Amino acid sequence: MASHDHKNAHSHNEKEPLRFLASPLHNHPIDSHNQEHNHLIQHPSPDLEYQKPSSRDSTPVPKTDCNLHSHPSFHRHAEATTSELFYDLFFVANLTTFTSMLEINDGKSLRAYIGFFTLLWLTWYQVSLYDVRFSADSLFERIAKAIHFGVMVGFAVIGPQWKPGQYIDDYKIYKAFGLILMASRLTLLCQYGVTLYHTKRYSKTVTPLLMIMASTSIAAIMYGALTPAFPQVKYGADGAVVDQKSNIYIAWYVIGISETILTVAVSCIWRVISFKGTHMVQRMSLLTLIILGEGIIVICKSISKIVKNDYLWTATVVGQIIAAILIIYFLYMLYFDRIHEDHFGTIKQQIWSFLHFPLHTVLVLVLQGVSLLIIWRQAVEAIAGLSAGWEADTNNKNLTTGIEYAQALNQTAYDIVFSWVPKGVDATKELQVVERAVWKIAEGFDYYDETNQTASSQLDEGLNELFSATLTTLFDSLSVSLPKKNVESGGKKQVDFMAVANGYYGVFDLVVFYVFISGGLALIFSTLIAGLSLPKHERRAVEFIRLGVNMAGGVGLCLVTLIRHNDTSLSNYMASAWMIPTVCLTLFVCVVSNHIRPPKRKAH
Incomplete structure (x- = not known):
């Protein structure tokens, strides 16, 4: 008898073969009551609500024919599946790679970063909206998931060449990307079609699924139709390829946001396909955790850049790093302390999920910016050391000859910058400029006279070149570069130290702007999300x-x-050390306010 029971248990636990198509439903429409009853008996839930005897739950309520053909029972997962987590790995790999490839140093690169993240996030979100509601393991679903993985690889391919709104010679990579986006939506269209096939007997699921399929197909058609709209390769009179500018990519943002809003709106109106009972809260919280983890990676990379430059590893820089890590920790607490797994309203939950788009956008920006502000602090310390050293050399009365004065200035530059250039940074060009500048300074100093304009100009030119080359090498060592237009204009004209300095100042002026805007918006959106999910x-x-x-x-x-x-x-x-601490202290006050409890009244 025991052997017979063991065989039955073994056959019951034996894994079923993978089917080509699998239904997202709990049971088949035919004999729904009996199969649901059997399902409850054969698959007991570990939750207490299923273990406690209750007149409401002990016996399944018979469904009328009307309910049977209108309200399907979809299979729900308690947590993210391994395929969903594997898909998340592609997302974070794309984000990490693109963040390391694109340097935000002007308004164009900032808009390019936001635009790429928008397309990446919306594609991830569209796939996740399907997975949490209708995904069922089958051969078809695995093929569809493989295509989605390929789409993510497409994002990785276009990332290094993502230059929207700029003049480029060939738009073939953008045309290919449009086809990749089309393939993503066509795959989703097929997946929703399979769901419709399995739920066609339920009247209330047909209309919303058809509307989502219509929006997805329209999006796919538009992505494909925009592909030939990008400019063809154009040649000039001399046979050279002419750079062209196109703003067609903006339509991608409009299409992506529009189809996402429509999908969420349909789910709000037809609640039979809403997020209720799904693990959507866990999916969004996991992605938030991934983005915060990306912030840790970016900050650690900034630390590694500073470590390579051993000079001026000061307490101030260490304090900036501690404050940056605390910012991530405080953002983590402000978000996850307000997470509620319980269902908090169908419409609210869907608005809650879509609000993660602006939240995640500003989170990646504020963490990217904070990492750059750490580098800025290191640069400020180095520049202060350079200024003090060069001023001391200039006021040194013992330097009586031009060669002594020039060598003293050169030695200061080497002690603070050139001796600490890390591997992988080519400073050959700047070293050649410094070598020429030293001779100009020496000759100009020896023949300097108020009436000798040639010597005076030679001395000023030498000092200007020395200072410019040193400052450029300092920021190159910290992996910070000027926008291309500034570099190109600087190469055509005489090097101007003030222009170079103002260029780097402008880069970090932009960083300060988007760090505080993003930090503030991160608090605002996390507050809105917390308010929506408040029980x-x-x-x-x-x-x-x-x-x-x-x-x-x-x-x-x-x-x-x-x-x-x-x-x-x-x-x-910007010259002070209070930019990162300002954000850190603000978040700290918010965290403390969330945990302060009002004093309890004493009972009389």
């Missing part, structure tokens, strides 16, 4: 006060950017 039993005055403090902190961080309207205040603030 009824926690909707008390003290909770709304806490949310108000977070919202005020976000608005305050955004208002810090107003300092850019005063050049003196901005330069003083």
Whole structure:
């Protein structure tokens, strides 16, 4: 008898062969009541609500014919499947690679970064919207998932050449990317079609699924139709390829956002295909965790760049690194302390999920910017050392000859910058400029006279070249470069130290702007997300006060950017060590306010 039971148990637990198509439903429409009853008996849930005897749950309620053919019972996962997690790995790999490839040093590169992340996130979100509701393991689903993996590889291919809004010679990579986006939506169209096939007997699922399929097919057609709209290769009179500019890529953003809004709206209206009972909360929280992890990677890379330059590893720089790590930790607490796994309303949950798009966008920006501000602090320390050293050399009365003065300036540059150039940074060009500058300084110094304009100009030119080359090498060592237009204009004309310095200053002025805007918006969106998911039993005055403090902190961080309207205040603030701590302290106040408990009244 025991052997017979063992065989039955073994046959029951034996893994079923993989089918080509699998239904996302719990049971077949025919004899739904009996199969649901059998399902409950054969697959007991470990949850307490299924273990407790209850008149409501002990016996399945018979469904009428109307309910049977209108409200299907979809299979739900308690947590993310391994295929979903594997898909997330492609997302984070793309994000990490693109972040390392694209340097944000002007408005164009900032818009390019946001645009690429938008397309990447919306593609991930569209696939996730299907997975959490309708995915069922089958051969077809695995083939579809392989295509989605290939789409993510397509993002990796276009990432290094992503230059939207700029003049380029050939748009073939953009045309290929349009076809990749089309393939992604066609795959989703097939997946929704399979779901419709399995649920066609349920009247209330047909219309919403057809609407989602229509929007997905229209998006696929538009992605494909835009491909030939990009410019063809154009040749000039001399036979050379002429660079061209095209803004057709903007349509990709419009299509992606429009189809996502429509998909979410359909789910809000036809709640039979809503996120209720799905693991959507876990999917969004996992992606948030991945993005915060990406921030840790970016900051660690900044630390490694500084470690390569051993000079000026000061307590101030260490303090900046600690504050940056705390920013990530505080953002983690502000988000995950407010996560509620329980269902908090069908429409609210879908708005909650889509609000993660702006949240994740500003999170990647603020963490990327904070990593650059660490590098800026290191550069400020080095520049202060250079200025003090060169000033001491200039005021040194013992340097009586031109060669002594030039060598002293050169030695200061080597002690602080050129001796610490890390491997992989080619400073050959700058070293040649410094070598020529030293001879110009020496000759100009020896023949310097108020009436000798030639010697005076030669001395100024030598100093200008020395300072420019040293400053360029310093930032090259920290992996910071100027926008191409500044570099090209600098190469055609005489090197101007102030132009180079102002160029780097402008790069970090932009960083300060988007760090505080993004940091403030991150607080605002996390507060909105927390407010939407707030359970009824926690909707008390003290909770709304806490949310108000977070919202005020976000608005305050955004208002810090107003300092850019005063050049003196901005330069003083950027020269200080308080930019990263400002964000850190604001987040700290918000975290503390979320955990302060009002004093309990004593019972009389």
